Amino acid sequence: MAAKFVVKETKGGQMMFNLVAPNGEIVLTSEQYKSKGGLKNGIKSVKEHAKDAKNFKHLTTKKGGPYFVLRAGNNRVIGRSESYSSDSALKNGIESVMKNAPGAAVDDQTKK
Numbered sequence: 012m013a014a015k016f017v018v019k020e021t022k023g024g025q026m027m028f029n030l031v032a033p034n035g036e037i038v039l040t041s042e043q044y045k046s047k048g049g050l051k052n053g054i055k056s057v058k059e060h061a062k063d064a065k066n067f068k069h070l071t072t073k074k075g076g077p078y079f080v081l082r083a084g085n086n087r088v089i090g091r092s093e094s095y096s097s098d099s100a101l102k103n104g105i106e107s108v109m110k111n112a113p114g115a116a117v118d119d120q121t122k123k
Contacts, residue, residue, distance in 0.1 A: 014111030016054050018119040026050045026121055030057065030090070030112055038107045039081060039090040047121075054117060056089050057081060061112035067105050077101040081108065 012035065018028045021043055028050065030039040039057065044050040060066040060083050067079050076094035079101060083089050090108075095101040 014107075014115040016057075016115050016117045018050060018117060018121055020121045028054060028117075030108060030115060032107045032111055036107075037093065038104050039092060039112070041090055042088070053089055056083050057108075058113050058115070060084070060089065061108050064105070064109065067108075069101065079105055 012033050014033050015031055016028045017031050018026060021027055023043070025043040025045055026047065027043045028041045029037045032038045041050075041053050041057070044053060060081060066082050068082060069077060069079050071077055072094050074094075076096070077098055077100075078092045078094045080088045080092070081090040092101070092104050092108075095104060
């Protein structure tokens with residue numbers, strides 16, 4: 012399976028996407044968008060900014076688990092990872108986003 016952006020509707024009627032790696036794991040989740048245009052711009056931004064490691068910020072959850080966010084050039088968060096079990100797993104997640112996001116196809120599962 013190739014990596015892909017899976018677009019879904021949220022319970023609140025908005026849209027969001029997950030970047031799903033070739034192994035089927037979700038490696039990045041977007042914010043919620045009100046419009047399809049905004050969502051498409053979000054995917055475009057992830058594809059562009061995922062190429063540079065400096066756009067990834069390592070953070071820690073309240074429970075101490077590592078996770079990362081991907082930031083755009085304006086420092087706005089455009090995607091967030093799940094919490095990882097270790098720093099090495101976090102590093103693998105970032106590498107997966109960097110490798111897979113730029114060429115990932117879009118699987119739009121919305122009705123909009």
